[in-house]
Amino acid sequence: MAKWTAFPYDSAAYRHDAAALKKHWARLHAGDVEPWPRDEAVQAAWALFHAGEFQKAFDAGLKAGGDGITVANKAQAIHANYLEKSEKARLAMFQQVAERAEAQQAARPQNPNAWYWYAYATGRYSQGISVTKALAQGLGGKVKAALETTIKLAPKHADAHIALGAFHAEVIDKVGKLLGKTQGADAATGLRMYKEALRLNPTSAIAMVEYANGLVMLEGDKRMKEAEKLYADAAACKPMDAMERLDVEMAKAELED
Template identity: 85%
Template sequence: MAKWTAFPYDSADYQYDLAALKKNWARLHAGDAEPWPKDEAVQAAWALFHGGAFQKAFDAGLAAGGGGITVANKAQCIYANYLEKSEKTKLAMFLETAERAEALQAAEPKNANAWYWQAYALGRYGQGISVAKALAQGLGAKVKGSLETTIKLAPKHADAHIALGSFHAEVIDKVGKLLGRTQGADTATGLKMFKDALKLNPASAIAMVEYANGLVMLEGDKKMKDAEKLYADAAACTPVDAMERLDVEMARAELED
């Protein structure tokens, strides 16, 4: 496998030994509601992920199997989304994750994150090839269905609420409200999902960023001030791991544009 681009910021603050990982687990996983793993190899893979060693976390997760597959899926998706330079490689990584997540659903149908990472990967893939093209391929229904299953299995899964809000916003933005309805997308549900995500995980920079994007997509330029306030709040968040640092840096970049 080609060498992945290294995490570009100082990761000293995000290094967790297994005792610190357990102690901070609830905060580190406020977004994805992932339960504490019993397997030490999986715990070690998570420590690598939070410290920004995404490729090592991916390899360790695959090697651990079981709960480690979720670490591998998250590491590959976050890396592809934020750090992979090649569009072709990025799309291939999303498809690979989606396939792995689908296999995990078959083995563990009640594993909420098996559904979530399939939806996340297919959603990002769809954005990459164009939302209209993704909808024509039937990916919209798959993303929406998997996110709804995630929330049914883990009602406090804040990240699934964010992603479902983004689904509604993206579809309406790209194909309009009327056609959006045929995809099961509507403005009120989208806005509610973003609000629920922030209630579940108030410290989430990515929830603020996606809510800001969604507000403008769903309600237009009249919400630009609200969106800018959300970006500013996101940029001011204190990240507790490498992924959150990437979210905060993205918010800062948006503010500068």
Template identity: 80%
Template structure:
């Protein structure tokens, strides 16, 4: 694990919630990952740390709690690696660690959708880091796609798994073309449908809009630029409910400025 973690950079909004407040807002906060309310108080505490942007503490607390705490630890580490880790080498190591832990969790709890989803998310981000073509050559594409499809089968309302699967189809076609993409099971129409479903499932999601915009540009090119810009603008205007959503919104704002 990276020696020194970068702190959550926005202190203008307080995302700290006690257990009662967290329970009240749980459905809204977990519209993306469909995670059920935890039975264990230690896991609730780990989630509170996650939502507040205390990602390192959330990882430690989740690992210590064990059981469902693993899901918090894996999500906190994956989100931290994606948005805040500055070293490319450390980022890839963090993603691999999450993928390995989530794969073990999925083997132990095959009906846990977020074990499959977080393995796929971490491997997907790792693949982007080493290059999608290289990842496909290593057979990671099939692993990511299979895990996401499993997550959706287990939790049909898992908006984030739909986003990630949409991104898989778009990334593969963007990097290797439609013909070779077919051999990896990638299909443009399926990808676009995944993004649309995700937005229906989680209408408040900034990241659904950002990834949909990215996917449109990858699959349709410049002719979809206007629509992509509209989606980025909508994402930038979303009201973040926690630290992770704040990072999504800030990313959308950065995309608009580019």
């Protein structure tokens, strides 16, 4: 496998031994409500993920198997989304995550993150090939159904609420409210999902960024001031791990645009 792009920031503050990882677990996983793993190999894979060692976390997660597949999926998806420079490689990575997550759903249908990482990867893949093209291929319905399943299995899954909000906003933004309805997209539902995500995980920079994006997509310039405030709040968040650092840096970039 080609060497992945390294995490570009100092990660010293994000490195944890097993005891520290367990202590911070609830905060680190407020977004995806992943339970604390009993398997020490999976714990070690998660420690690598939080420290920004995404390729090592991916390899360790695959090797551990079981709950480690979730670490591998998250590491590959986050790397692809934030750090992979080749569009072709990004899309291939998202497809790989989706395939593994589908296999995980078949093996463990009650695992919410098997459904979530399928939805995340398929959603990002859809953005890459164009939302309109993805809708024509029926991917929109699959993403929506997988996110709804995630929330049914884990009602406090803040990240799934964010992604479902983004589904409604992006579909309406690309095809309009009328055509969006045929895809199950609804503006009020989208806004409600973003708000619920922030209620569940109020310190989430990515929830703030995505909500800001959604406000502008769904309601235009009249919500721009509110969106800018959300970007500013996100940029001021204190990241607890490498992924959150990437979210905060993205918020800073949005403010500069």
